[in-house]
Amino acid sequence: MDKVKLNPLQGFVLGLMRLLGRLPKGFHFAMADFIAWFARRVLHYREQVVTVNLARSFPELKYWELEPLAKEFYRHFADLFTEVVRYSVFQGEKGRKRLRDSHILEVNDVSLVNRLLETTPSVMVLNSHLGNWELFGGISECGYDPKEPFALRPGHIVAVYKEMTSKFSDGLFEACRLGPVMGTDFDGYVESSQVMRFALKNRDRKRFYMFNTDQSPYGNAAWTEVEFLHQPTRAMLGGASLACRLHYSVVYLHWSRPERGRYEARFIPICEDASTMTPEGIMQEFYRLLEANIREDPAMYLWTHKRWK
Numbered sequence: 001m002d003k004v005k006l007n008p009l010q011g012f013v014l015g016l017m018r019l020l021g022r023l024p025k026g027f028h029f030a031m032a033d034f035i036a037w038f039a040r041r042v043l044h045y046r047e048q049v050v051t052v053n054l055a056r057s058f059p060e061l062k063y064w065e066l067e068p069l070a071k072e073f074y075r076h077f078a079d080l081f082t083e084v085v086r087y088s089v090f091q092g093e094k095g096r097k098r099l100r101d102s103h104i105l106e107v108n109d110v111s112l113v114n115r116l117l118e119t120t121p122s123v124m125v126l127n128s129h130l131g132n133w134e135l136f137g138g139i140s141e142c143g144y145d146p147k148e149p150f151a152l153r154p155g156h157i158v159a160v161y162k163e164m165t166s167k168f169s170d171g172l173f174e175a176c177r178l179g180p181v182m183g184t185d186f187d188g189y190v191e192s193s194q195v196m197r198f199a200l201k202n203r204d205r206k207r208f209y210m211f212n213t214d215q216s217p218y219g220n221a222a223w224t225e226v227e228f229l230h231q232p233t234r235a236m237l238g239g240a241s242l243a244c245r246l247h248y249s250v251v252y253l254h255w256s257r258p259e260r261g262r263y264e265a266r267f268i269p270i271c272e273d274a275s276t277m278t279p280e281g282i283m284q285e286f287y288r289l290l291e292a293n294i295r296e297d298p299a300m301y302l303w304t305h306k307r308w309k
Contacts, residue, residue, distance in 0.1 A: 005171075006171055007171070009168070010168060010171050014088060017084075017085045017088040017089075018088050018089045020085050021085045021086045021087070021088050021089035022089055025086075025261055028082040028083075028085065028086060028261075029079075029082075029260065029261065031078075031082055032075060032078035032079045032081070032082045033075065033078070034078075035078035035081060035082070036071075036074040036075040036077065036078040037074075039074060039077070039078065040070075040071075040074045045304070046304040049303070049304055049305075049306055050070055050073060050074075050303045050304055051066070051070065053303045053305075053307065053308070054066050054069060054070060054073075054298075054303060056229070056230065056231055056308070057229035057230060057231070057294075057298075058229075058298070059230060069298055069299060070303075072299035073298075073299040073301075073303050075299075076299045076300055077302075077304065079132075079260065079261070080132055080134070083104065083132055083134070083135070083261070084134055086102075086104070087099075087104070087134065087135060090102075103262060104135060104261065104262060104263065105132075105135045105136075105262075105263045105264075105265060106262075106263070106264050106265070107150075107264075107265050107266070108264060108265070108266040108267075109266040109267045109268075110148040110149070110150055110267075111148060112251070112267050112269060113125075113150065113151075113208070113251065113267055114150065114151040116249040116251070116269075116272065117151050117152070117156075117206060117208065118151070119249075119272070120247070120248060120249040120272060120273065121203070121206065121246060121247055121248055122199075122206055122207040122208070122209065122246065122248045122249075123207070123208050123209065123248060123249050123250075123251065124209045124211060124239055124240075124242070124243040124248045124249065124250045124251070124274070125208065125209060125210050125211060125251055125252075125253050125267070126211055126213050126239060126240075126250060126251070126252055126253065126270070126282075126286050127210055127211060127212045127213070127253045128212060128213070128214040128253070128255075128290050128293075128301075129212065129214055129215075129301065129302035129305060130214075130255045130290070130293060130294065130300050130301050130302070131255030131256075131257065131263050131265065131300050132255075132263055133212060135263065136159070136210055136265075152208055156206060156207055156208050157207070157208050157210070158190055158195070158198065158199075158207050158208065158209045158210065159189050159190070159210050160190055160191075160192055160195050160209060160210060160211045160212070160239070161189065161190070161191060161192065161212075162191070162192050162212075162215070162218070163191050163192075192238065193219070195209075195211075195238070195239075195242065196238075196242060199242055199246060200246075203246055209239070209242075209248070210253075211238075211239035213235075213236055213238070213239045213240075213283075213286065214286075214287075214290060214307075215236065215305070215307075216234060216305075216306070216307060216309060217234050217235075217236045221236050221237070221238055222236070222237040222238065222241065222279075223235055223236050223237055224237060224279070224280045224283060226283060226284055226287045227287075228287045228290070228291055229291055229294070231308050233287065233307070233308065235283040235286075235287060236283075237279040237280070237283060240274065240279035240280075240282040240283050240286075241279040243274035243279075243282065244274040244275050244277065244278070244279050244282070245275075246274075247273050247274065247275045248273075248274050249269070249271065249272045249273065249274070250269075250270040250271050250274050250282055251267040251268060251269050251270060252267070252268040252269075252270055252285075252286055252289045252290070253265055253266075253267060253268075254266050254267070254268050254289070254293050255293060255297075255300060256296065256297065257297055257300055268289060270282060270285050270286065270289075
């Protein structure tokens, strides 16, 4: 894959991010603490949305129990930004080695995915806005888990994304997400509205699809209703429908956070042949697993998202 083309202002911002990204981890933690305080206490950024989402999702908790949870969420929310800054420095082969050595993300249960890549047409990974989803941008080249490497090449991977409204931010995030795979044969950065066409065109090639699928349905997306965190929730069917149509295996990506600044991800199987289930059934299981995952560490979820409209 060739280098992402940026305009001069985007290039300047990315260069500044890379300079900041080389500073010690302690600096990034301090910067995140300040951003969290400023976003919540000064800007009051979506404070009401966060409060309402938490209160409705955890009705068993009292107000005084929700307050520290909200505070911890804003710190995690700020960590996401500083982790993107840290991630922006991992460019090229030396950058990939530094990324592995940083242990910012460790991926477990790789043998499951390797087996599914051998025995099924393709693998659909249903991800969410939990943990730090931005860290999966070059998973095969990064080699997050060298003890058990993926049976993947860059050409196997399809990272499905929703284009941002801001062209400036969209280009900048693309450069950050794809930095570790620049100069490889990675060609699978696919906008969500084009993924069906892409999959049908490449149906004879084994692929590893990474699909964030917990957003509110947008555009003319097909959806079904599920029960999620005590609330009726519209669930998009795009990824599940694609998997059913093409007999893909489907796995859930589970996130945990052993300590601040470090994540662990593992794969939980949903089905080995999606055609044996319905898209609605797959999404029911996805949201069941997501809810259980959120309850393990509620602050890791993106509570600023207006999920229930």
